[in-house]
Amino acid sequence: MFAELKRLLRxxxxxxxxxxxxxxxxxxxxxxxxRFFEPDVYGIAxxxxxxxxxxxxxxxxxxxxxxxxxxxxxEKGFTKRNTFSTTYLSLAVTSALFxxxxxxxxxxxxxxxxxxxEHINLIKWCSGILFFDTLVIxxxxxxxxxxxxxxxxxxxxxxxxxxxxxxILFIGVxxxxxxxxxxxxxxxxxxxxxxxxxxxxxKFAMDFSKKVYNELIRFGLPYIFPALSIxxxxxxxxxxxxxxxxxxxxxxxxxxxxxxxxxxxxVTAFRFAWxxxxxxxxxxxxxKEIYSKVLTYFVVISGxxxxxxxxxxxxxxxxxxxxxxLIEPGYWDGLQIVPxxxxxxxxxxxxxxxxxxxxxKKKSKYLPFITGISAITNIVLxxxxxxxxxxxxxxxxxxxxxxxxxxxxxxxxxxxxPVKYEYFRIFHSVVIISGLFFVWTLLPERFSILYExxxxxxxxVLIFLTGFFDKSEKEKIIQIIKSLVKS
Numbered sequence: 001m002f003a004e005l006k007r008l009l010r011x012x013x014x015x016x017x018x019x020x021x022x023x024x025x026x027x028x029x030x031x032x033x034x035r036f037f038e039p040d041v042y043g044i045a046x047x048x049x050x051x052x053x054x055x056x057x058x059x060x061x062x063x064x065x066x067x068x069x070x071x072x073x074x075e076k077g078f079t080k081r082n083t084f085s086t087t088y089l090s091l092a093v094t095s096a097l098f099x100x101x102x103x104x105x106x107x108x109x110x111x112x113x114x115x116x117x118e119h120i121n122l123i124k125w126c127s128g129i130l131f132f133d134t135l136v137i138x139x140x141x142x143x144x145x146x147x148x149x150x151x152x153x154x155x156x157x158x159x160x161x162x163x164x165x166x167x168i169l170f171i172g173v174x175x176x177x178x179x180x181x182x183x184x185x186x187x188x189x190x191x192x193x194x195x196x197x198x199x200x201x202x203k204f205a206m207d208f209s210k211k212v213y214n215e216l217i218r219f220g221l222p223y224i225f226p227a228l229s230i231x232x233x234x235x236x237x238x239x240x241x242x243x244x245x246x247x248x249x250x251x252x253x254x255x256x257x258x259x260x261x262x263x264x265x266x267v268t269a270f271r272f273a274w275x276x277x278x279x280x281x282x283x284x285x286x287x288k289e290i291y292s293k294v295l296t297y298f299v300v301i302s303g304x305x306x307x308x309x310x311x312x313x314x315x316x317x318x319x320x321x322x323x324x325x326l327i328e329p330g331y332w333d334g335l336q337i338v339p340x341x342x343x344x345x346x347x348x349x350x351x352x353x354x355x356x357x358x359x360x361k362k363k364s365k366y367l368p369f370i371t372g373i374s375a376i377t378n379i380v381l382x383x384x385x386x387x388x389x390x391x392x393x394x395x396x397x398x399x400x401x402x403x404x405x406x407x408x409x410x411x412x413x414x415x416x417x418p419v420k421y422e423y424f425r426i427f428h429s430v431v432i433i434s435g436l437f438f439v440w441t442l443l444p445e446r447f448s449i450l451y452e453x454x455x456x457x458x459x460x461v462l463i464f465l466t467g468f469f470d471k472s473e474k475e476k477i478i479q480i481i482k483s484l485v486k487s
Contacts, residue, residue, distance in 0.1 A: 037178070043247035044115050044122075045181055046254035050235040051113040052126055055102075057227040059095050059134045063087055065227075066220030067141060069279065069359060070212070085207040087216060088138050088200070095134035102127035125182035132189035139199040158195055163188030219364060229371035230348075233378040233401045237394035240382045245390065253391045256334030259313060260341040263305055267349040270298065274352060275359070282360050288419045295353045296422045296429075300468075302346045303433040304459055310339050311440060311452035340395035347402040354409045357417025366412050374405035425468060432462050 037045070067087045102109055106123035110116060113123070143152040166187050170180030242250045274294075281287045313335060358364055378401035385393030436455050463469075 038251075040247040040251060041178065043242065043250035043254065044119060045178060046238055046250055047113055047115055047242060048119075048122055048126060048182070049254075050238045051109075052129065053235055054228065054231050055098075055126075055130050056133065057224060057231055059098055059130055060091070060137060060227075061094070062220030062224045062227065063090060063216050064137050064141060064220070065364075066216040067138060069219060069362075070215065081203065081205055082207045082209045082212055083216075084138060084142065084203045085205050086209045086212040088204055089206075089208050090213060090216075091134055091137065095131050099127040099131040102130070119178070121179060122182050125179070125186050128186045129182065129189050132186070132193045135193050136189075136196050139196040139203075142199065142203060155192065155195060159188055159192045162191045219362065226367035226371035229368075229375035230405075232375040233398060233405070236379060237382050237386075237397065240379075240386055241391060241394055244386050249391055252331060252334040253337065253394060254334075255331045256337040256391070257341055259335060260309070260338045260345070263302060263309065263342040263345045266302060266305055267345050267352070270349055271352050278356050279359065291353070291356055291419050292421050295350065296425050298349055298353060299346070299426050300429045300463060302349060303429055304456075306339075306342050306346065307433060307436055307440075307456055307459060309342060310437065311456055312449075313338055315449060334391070337391055337395040340392065340399055344395070344398040344402045347399065347406050351402065351406040351409055354406060354413055356419065357413035358409075361416050363413075363416060366409075370405060370408045370412060373408065374401045377401045377404055428466070428468055429463065432459065432466070436462075 064087075067083065070083050103124055106120035106127075107117055109123050109126075110120045115122070140152065140155075143155075163184055166184035167181060170176045170184050174180065176183065238250050238254060241253050278287075278291060281290065358367060378397050381397035381400055382394055385397050387393070389396065436459055440452065440455055
């Protein structure tokens with residue numbers, strides 16, 4: 001079991017590094033963008049990136065989820081090449097069609113995105129971003145399926161470097177304003193497609209199988225609604241904040257979300273490694289025990305990251321670089337949502353853990369019901385909480401809807417694929433995390449860094465000393481520590 005967990009951890013680590021690099025783009029650009037754009041102007045970019053996230057779901061229409069399942073768990077009549085080729089041809093044709101519509105009718109989509117007719121040029125750049133981003137979905141999925149996480153990392157690094165450099169050029173040097181952000185992302189997406197051509201050349205053939213296509217659509221289409229629902233829970237609050245509070249608070253909220261990125265990186269890295277991992281061991285003896293352990297360790301590790309960010313976020317944003325704060329003080333009010341948003345993402349990671357039975361037993365028909373109820377709940381909560389609590393209300397709504405979604409998925413999936421999760425151990429770790437967080441809120445500010453560091457180091461000590469680990473786990477931990485000391 002430990003060997004399988006080690007393999008998962010290795011790939012999570014590499015995907016984590018690739019996502020750190022990818023999300024580092026957002027973090028590096030956040031102080032850069034906040035320096036050039038006021039919150040109300042930055043709010044326009046936030047709304048468009050939210051719209052891109054929604055559109056990405058439509059462009060993929062669930063076929064990406066189906067591809068990963070059938071590529072890894074080949075069934076009779078399926079080969080890796082015809083699965084890849086059929087899926088890629090489908091995505092290429094539909095993405096070209098969708099982007100043509102967006103490019104030809106930018107005014108309609110500008111209104112739909114709530115950005116106004118004066119920004120239709122940005123919509124045209126978005127149509128190109130969506131097209132090329134869709135063309136690289138499958139190559140990246142193949143790298144995940146074949147556990148080529150290091151190559152995945154390298155390709156992400158190229159994309160991030162290009163996009164970062166182009167942002168600096170178009171915004172800081174050529175003064176192209178908001179257009180510079182989307183122009184840079186378009187060229188970055190195009191460069192990524194170009195460097196993916198060798199993978200496409202190796203995997204692709206003019207081999208379209210109607211049988212494969214029908215199976216992909218049958219399995220994948222039910223994922224459109226869940227994916228859209230999750231995006232609603234994650235992103236629709238920006239539109240509601242814009243309507244209820246204005247573009248200024250939309251910019252604050254969007255910046256606050258980006259400052260929660262550490263937990264997002266961990267959850268995204270886990271999700272990338274988790275799907276191919278659990279599918280690859282589904283038929284092995286003891287797989288359910290491994291799934292259970294993974295959830296426990298996920299909560300423990302995410303709890304440590306949660307404490308780390310909360311303890312030091314205020315110090316981080318005020319770091320001086322060339323005499324200026326890392327994040328402009330005008331955006332600091334967005335920090336109030338960081339602890340709440342991180343809880344929401346941890347709950348999403350727990351939901352990702354519970355998805356095992358849905359994939360293995362091909363029960364995707366339940367997902368629209370689960371995610372749909374959660375999305376409706378999110379909208380209703382946002383509608384009532386934002387006027388009362390401001391941007392905090394939107395963060396509360398996200399936490400509650402993600403919690404509901406994870407709970408419903410657990411209740412449904414255990415009916416046909418029961419896994420004995422370690423609820424007591426999870427509760428054990430949550431009590432320690434909550435206790436340390438409460439103590440932190442009582443600390444005198446002038447001793448904050450010293451005390452915060454001590455509290456953070458106390459977390460693994462308490463986990464180890466309070467009986468959280470069993471004998472075999474303790475022996476493994478001691479063995480790892482000894483090997484690290486010797487090296």
